[in-house]
């Protein structure tokens with residue numbers, strides 16, 4: 001078997017299956033076929049529709065480590081007119097494969113799946129433990145929510161997130177929360193504004209006060225950002241009416257250890273002060289969202305996805321690092337600057353997690369997204385060598 005060619009073939013096949021969040025069925029069918037026809041021992045589709053393939057080691061020496069590779073299969077939408085190559089064809093050009101999801105992150109998912117298969121074949125499954133690969137759904141909407149069901153099924157000791165890391169080793173990330181602030185006024189005809197209380201003007205006071213909140217900072221993860229991202233009044237559009245309510249959304253980047261309570265508290269304090277001083281009626285909460293999976297199951301969560309960070313001296317992290325070195329890479333040990341499914345595995349469940357993947361994060365979500373074939377090859381070799389070190 002030419003593993004690199006097989007990896008390129010599978011990457012292209014995954015790209016050719018359009019898979020916007022909640023509409024991943026075609027790409028999941030493709031992944032399931034791959035697992036079933038290539039010799040994976042277990043193939044599971046969970047309630048949200050994520051597809052998990054597993055290889056079971058035959059050796060019984062008590063080590064028994066369960067490793068999980070996680071790669072999301074959903075992508076953000078395309079604006080097809082802006083693309084030079086058709087986004088769901090996987091065109092090869094100048095050493096690159098173009099297509100939606102090539103960098104984020106079907107190339108990584110394919111590399112993890114094919115590397116796991118190679119490891120199973122080369123060792124004849126003579127290792128202690130299990131290796132799972134999950135093609136997870138709905139990551140682009142809810143980081144780390146579909147994985148709640150994956151970790152329930154797989155119960156891993158070690159998780160490898162394949163999000164683009166430029167072949168570096170990631171040991172943490174900031175999390176994120178979406179915070180909703182609402183103000184409540186009194187509606188009136190705009191010909192007689194004095195009869196109402198304008199909720200937008202109340203929000204004006206609230207926003208000024210929230211601007212004074214300075215979130216925490218942590219040495220490795222940086223600043224816990226708090227930034228206003230949208231605002232809307234109600235009714236909207238308002239014709240000849242004083243708005244009775246107003247809603248603003250804040251994006252909050254989370255550091256390790258921050259909780260919904262600790263993040264909402266300083267804002268609640270601002271609102272309590274404004275209520276006391278000016279009688280402003282307002283409330284703060286986490287945004288909630290709910291969507292339908294292609295399986296018919298509802299997926300819902302409040303938008304709070306925790307940050308995480310591990311010590312690079314953890315034994316399995318050192319093994320992964322040595323594996324990457326053995327594959328010929330010289331990875332830097334750093335953190336992701338964006339939010340990943342690690343928010344669940346590491347942030348919520350406390351499972352040792354790293355990130356390692358092909359390509360550059362700046363290539364995600366863009367028109368003419370591509371992955372370099374050279375990066376795919378190196379990521380594939382990296383995943384394979386990580387497994388060799390873990391199960392040595």
Ligand SMILES: [Zn+2]
Nearest residue numbers: 072104105163
């Ligand atoms: Zn991604």
